[in-house]
Amino acid sequence: MGAAQTLGVMYPANIGLKEIGKIAALCKAMGYKVSEIDAPELLPLFCAFWSDTIEVLSEIIDHLENAEEVSKIAGNFVPVVRKRLEWLSSKIKTVSPKETTANQDLNELLNALFK
Numbered sequence: 306m307g308a309a310q311t312l313g314v315m316y317p318a319n320i321g322l323k324e325i326g327k328i329a330a331l332c333k334a335m336g337y338k339v340s341e342i343d344a345p346e347l348l349p350l351f352c353a354f355w356s357d358t359i360e361v362l363s364e365i366i367d368h369l370e371n372a373e374e375v376s377k378i379a380g381n382f383v384p385v386v387r388k389r390l391e392w393l394s395s396k397i398k399t400v401s402p403k404e405t406t407a408n409q410d411l412n413e414l415l416n417a418l419f420k
Contacts, residue, residue, distance in 0.1 A: 306330050321369040324379040325362055331386070332358055344400040347393075354389055 306329030313322035332355055339351045361382045368374040 306333055318372075319369065320372045320379075321365050321375040324365055324375055328358055328362055328365075328379075328382075342397060342400070344397070347396055347400060350393060350396060354386075354393065357389075358386075 306326060309322050309329055310326035313319065313326050316322060335351060335354070339347065361378065364378050365375055368378065
C-alpha cells in the first residue's frame, strides 16, 4: 500500500498506482477490522474478498500504462466491492450484533477511497 501510494505521488499521471494504493488501503483496513471482531468463522469470507482483490490488482498491474483500461477495471470493481462489503457487514451483524463500528468504518473508508 505504502509503496503504491508513494509511487503515485512520484508519478501523479499514473492512475493505476493510485488505484492500487486505494485498494491496498481498503484491504489493510479490512484486516484491522476483522481482527477486532471475535468471529473466526468469518475469516474465510474475508479471505475470499482479499483473493478477489488480488485478481483485480493483478489486472491493474497488467494494464498499468493504460489509464483508460485501469479506469475501466477499477470502475467495474467499485460496485462489486461495495456490494460485498454490505454482505460482509450483514455477516458481521449476525455473528456480533453489538459490533457496529467495524461496519460503519468499512463503509466510511469505502466512501472516502472511491468517491
